[in-house]
Amino acid sequence: MPELRLNPITREWAVIATERSRRPHDFKKADETPAPKPDHAPTCPFCTGNEAMTPPEVEAFREPGAQPESPGWWVRAVPNKFPALAPEGVFQPQPVGVYLRAEGVGTHEVIIETPLHNHTPATMPAEQWREAVRMYQRRLQALCRDSRYKSLLLFRNEGRTAGASLEHPHAQLVALPFVPPVIQSLVDGIARYRAEHHKDPFEAILEQEHREGVRLVHTAPHYTAFVPYFARVPFEVWIVPHAPQAHFEQVGDSERDAFADTLQHVLQRIDAVLSQPPYNFMLFTAPVNTAAEVEFRWFLRIAPRLTIDAGFEIGTGVGINITAPEDSARYLRGEG
Amino acid sequence: MPELRLNPITREWAVIATERSRRPHDFKKADETPAPKPDHAPTCPFCTGNEAMTPPEVEAFREPGAQPESPGWWVRAVPNKFPALAPEGVFQPQPVGVYLRAEGVGTHEVIIETPLHNHTPATMPAEQWREAVRMYQRRLQALCRDSRYKSLLLFRNEGRTAGASLEHPHAQLVALPFVPPVIQSLVDGIARYRAEHHKDPFEAILEQEHREGVRLVHTAPHYTAFVPYFARVPFEVWIVPHAPQAHFEQVGDSERDAFADTLQHVLQRIDAVLSQPPYNFMLFTAPVNTAAEVEFRWFLRIAPRLTIDAGFEIGTGVGINITAPEDSARYLRGEG
Numbered sequence: 001m002p003e004l005r006l007n008p009i010t011r012e013w014a015v016i017a018t019e020r021s022r023r024p025h026d027f028k029k030a031d032e033t034p035a036p037k038p039d040h041a042p043t044c045p046f047c048t049g050n051e052a053m054t055p056p057e058v059e060a061f062r063e064p065g066a067q068p069e070s071p072g073w074w075v076r077a078v079p080n081k082f083p084a085l086a087p088e089g090v091f092q093p094q095p096v097g098v099y100l101r102a103e104g105v106g107t108h109e110v111i112i113e114t115p116l117h118n119h120t121p122a123t124m125p126a127e128q129w130r131e132a133v134r135m136y137q138r139r140l141q142a143l144c145r146d147s148r149y150k151s152l153l154l155f156r157n158e159g160r161t162a163g164a165s166l167e168h169p170h171a172q173l174v175a176l177p178f179v180p181p182v183i184q185s186l187v188d189g190i191a192r193y194r195a196e197h198h199k200d201p202f203e204a205i206l207e208q209e210h211r212e213g214v215r216l217v218h219t220a221p222h223y224t225a226f227v228p229y230f231a232r233v234p235f236e237v238w239i240v241p242h243a244p245q246a247h248f249e250q251v252g253d254s255e256r257d258a259f260a261d262t263l264q265h266v267l268q269r270i271d272a273v274l275s276q277p278p279y280n281f282m283l284f285t286a287p288v289n290t291a292a293e294v295e296f297r298w299f300l301r302i303a304p305r306l307t308i309d310a311g312f313e314i315g316t317g318v319g320i321n322i323t324a325p326e327d328s329a330r331y332l333r334g335e336g
Numbered sequence: 337m338p339e340l341r342l343n344p345i346t347r348e349w350a351v352i353a354t355e356r357s358r359r360p361h362d363f364k365k366a367d368e369t370p371a372p373k374p375d376h377a378p379t380c381p382f383c384t385g386n387e388a389m390t391p392p393e394v395e396a397f398r399e400p401g402a403q404p405e406s407p408g409w410w411v412r413a414v415p416n417k418f419p420a421l422a423p424e425g426v427f428q429p430q431p432v433g434v435y436l437r438a439e440g441v442g443t444h445e446v447i448i449e450t451p452l453h454n455h456t457p458a459t460m461p462a463e464q465w466r467e468a469v470r471m472y473q474r475r476l477q478a479l480c481r482d483s484r485y486k487s488l489l490l491f492r493n494e495g496r497t498a499g500a501s502l503e504h505p506h507a508q509l510v511a512l513p514f515v516p517p518v519i520q521s522l523v524d525g526i527a528r529y530r531a532e533h534h535k536d537p538f539e540a541i542l543e544q545e546h547r548e549g550v551r552l553v554h555t556a557p558h559y560t561a562f563v564p565y566f567a568r569v570p571f572e573v574w575i576v577p578h579a580p581q582a583h584f585e586q587v588g589d590s591e592r593d594a595f596a597d598t599l600q601h602v603l604q605r606i607d608a609v610l611s612q613p614p615y616n617f618m619l620f621t622a623p624v625n626t627a628a629e630v631e632f633r634w635f636l637r638i639a640p641r642l643t644i645d646a647g648f649e650i651g652t653g654v655g656i657n658i659t660a661p662e663d664s665a666r667y668l669r670g671e672g
Contacts, residue, residue: 002421002440006429012517015440020418082356084648084656085338093342097547098540099565104338104351155647163646174648181348181653204434211433229435282651303650310499311491312420312510314639315618317517320420 007230009189009201014232014319021322024273024331027234027306037118037167045081046168048115054078058109059138061131074128075135076112077173083108084174091148091177107143107175111135117168120158120276122268124169126261132171133260134253136283139173141249144288149175151183151287154248159278162305179287186284190295200244202297215329217269222255223262227329232319235274235328237266237302246286248298263300269332270304278305343566345525345537350568350655357658360609360667363570363642373454373503381417382504384451390414394445395474397467410464411471412448413509419444420510427484427513443479443511447471453504456494456612458604460505462597468507469596470589472619475509477585480624485511487519487623490584495614498641515623522620526631538576538633551665553605558591559598563665568655571610571664573602573638582622582632599636605668606640614641 002017045053051069059077066072085106093102113132114124121129136154143152156171157164179187193201209215209226217237218225225239239262245251251259263281270277280303286296313319330336338353381389387405395413402408415423421442429438449468450460457465472490479488492507493500515523529537545551545562553573554561561575575598581587587595599617606613616639622632649655666672 001424002419002442004427004429004438004440006436008434008436013438013514015420017418017420017440082353083338084351084353088337091340093340096565097544098344098537099544100342100344102340102349104340104353106338151652153648153651155651157646161644163644172647174652176652176654178349182651185653201434208433208435229432280647280650282647284651301651308497308499309645310493311508311616311618312489314616315489315491315518315620315637316487316510316512317521318512 005230007189007228008193008205010185011189011192012230012232012317012319014230014321016321016324018322018324018327021324021327022234024235025275027277028275039116039118041117041168044117044166044168046076046110046112046166046170047117048073051076054110055081059135059142061135071115074115075131077135077139078110078112080108080110080172085176087146102177105148105177107146107149107173109139109143109173111139111171111173113169113171119169120267120271121156121169121264122271122276126264129264130257130260132169133256133263136171136173137249137251137256140285143173143175144247144249146175147289148177150289151176151179152285153180153183154283154285156281158280159276159305162278162280164278183284183287187287187294187296190297194295200295200297202240202299203244206240206242214326217329217332218262218265220258220262222258225262225266227325227332229325231321231325231328233303233321234306234323235270235277235304235332236321236325237270237332239263239266239300239302241298244297246293246296246298247288248283248285249288251298266302266332269334270302273331273334274304274306279303280305341566343525343564344529344541346521347525348566348568348653348655350566350657352657352660354658354660354663357660357663358570360571361611363613364611375452375454377453377504380453380502380504382412382446382448382502382506383453384409387412390446391417395471395478397471407451410451411467413471413475414446414448416444416446416508421512438513441484441513443482443485443509445475445479445509447475447507447509449505449507455505456603456607457492457505457600458607458612462600465600466593466596468505469592469599472507472509473585473587473592476621479509479511480583480585482511483625484513486625487512487515488621489516489519490619490621492617494616495612495641498614498616500614519620519623523623523630523632526633530631536580536631536633538635539580542576542578550662553665553668554598554601556594556598558594561598561602563661563668565661567657567661567664569639569657570642570659571606571613571640571668572657572661573606573668575599575602575636575638577634580633582629582634583624584619584621584634585624587634602638602668605670606638609667609670610640610642615639616641
């Protein structure tokens with residue numbers, strides 16, 4: 001019998017329909033098996049020596065004496081060459097009859113996480129990955145200083161099926177002049193839950209997940225990684241900090257390193273269990289430059305792309321998850 | 337410069353970012369080129385003669401004297417063999433600690449649109465397609481008589497990339513015991529627009545689209561097909577009835593036939609311009625069995641699957657459309 005489960009923050013139902021349930025290796029598709037890659041690709045715009053193929057960098061971690069736009073860096077942030085949004089002008093919606101339009105004001109950056117073409121977040125040395133995550137934070141910090149921006153999203157597309165057009169390891173960052181629907185629904189949901197229960201919903205979720213234990217993937221001193229009870233897709237994982245901190249931008253260095261370690265561990269488990277599947281991850285952080293501080297807790301959501309959203313999901317907004325969250329978590333813990 | 341455009345009903349922004357704009361033939365992928373198919377496939381559960389491979393039919397249009405579960409039908413409705421929801425029990429959400437869960441109560445049917453394996457909505461005879469759409473309506477009418485259901489969605493997945501697992505022409509229908517987020521946001525948006533503007537937003541949209549003309553795809557006596565100003569994906573088309581009717585279930589026979597003809601024409605144009613692309617379409621109709629009648633207008637949304645939703649779209653809820661709606665419409669009108 002299929003089951004419906006509610007996300008207590010957004011109040012969205014997900015269907016857990018395990019009639020067609022599959023074990024991890026059943027999800028594997030031949031065309032998703034990554035072919036061996038070289039550590040340097042001559043035509044890759046993100047590889048060392050090809051710095052001129054990207055727009056001029058906005059920030060880089062590089063060796064002392066190394067010049068901008070040239071080798072010697074270990075993490076590099078550049079504007080997206082084909083930006084969804086452009087950092088000029090002001091967000092001023094104007095009516096066009098019944099519609100509204102505005103200039104597409106925003107910033108769209110790429111964070112090149114390593115000079116090595118064939119590494120991944122799961123395979124790069126821990127120290128390198130910590131540096132990549134340090135750059136995530138530095139760019140978020142830089143962009144929220146622009147008062148035109150109200151919301152930031154750091155995300156990563158891994159694999160062609162997940163929307164990645166270049167295979168060299170990279171994340172993306174967008175700054176938006178408005179709070180988009182997904183983040184607004186988190187803000188609204190947190191406020192509603194607190195008003196009804198006099199408690200932060202993340203605190204309530206963490207308490208229950210630790211009490212039940214069946215959906216835990218990994219517990220670290222400052223973070224818990226778990227498959228949410230209301231997961232919309234197979235092997236979805238949330239990494240939630242124990243401290244109720246609204247802004248990832250404000251996380252201290254050692255906690256940020258601990259977060260990078262937890263995230264790397266979870267991505268290694270996902271790669272091991274699902275044979276390097278395509279995935280997206282999204283780092284949600286509180287709206288910025290708001291009149292009043294909003295209640296929020298930053299967190300990261302990993303959504304493997306193992307199934308296809310079709311007419312049902314697009315037309316209803318309800319996810320169909322064919323692997324029980326408890327099963328996903330058990331596999332990810334390595335208990336087969 | 338990218339542009340932001342607002343859906344006046346749901347108040348969602350879409351990014352129109354044509355820097356990477358592509359003409360129709362640039363979207364074509366080799367693996368999406370449909371191979372020639374036979375008109376009958378021995379192992380296809382939806383082909384004539386294989387009726388025993390599906391669960392027992394719930395309704396069929398068949399020749400006089402032909403027996404159920406055997407050849408002689410021209411449209412056939414059956415329960416989904418792997419249903420996302422099951423038609424037993426009652427929807428009674430129960431707390432599980434901080435979460436809510438409910439039995440996955442619902443109905444999930446498949447409408448086999450023709451006995452011929454290798455037809456499509458674009459290629460089947462107009463009369464056959466009208467019969468398929470007549471069955472859509474009959475099944476919607478039947479399911480809304482079950483007072484447990486609050487919302488119905490008829491949808492169609494065409495092509496593997498769009499989530500179709502069987503190639504034989506078929507649509508799907510789900511009945512849900514609650515109003516899902518996408519339909520609730522239409523209901524809320526229509527009410528808000530009416531309260532603010534004292535006008536049905538669909539009427540305002542139709543007036544503007546006819547006045548401007550640049551996004552029109554096809555105009556029929558009872559329907560207008562257009563690419564919405566705020567289209568989230570390339571070549572998105574809405575078919576909106578001119579009459580402000582809430583329920584597709586209540587459309588009269590001749591208007592329903594005219595709708596089938598309009599839909600078929602648009603799908604033929606999409607197939608011609610984009611070489612039979614994968615797509616989803618969703619037929620939105622008003623919530624049913626509600627305490628009070630809600631303001632709504634049924635309509636159909638076609639969303640070709642030419643690009644991939646990735647971290648940005650999943651994490652923000654904002655679409656990035658790389659083809660200007662005016663360009664999509666021009667191509668679909670055949671003006672190249």
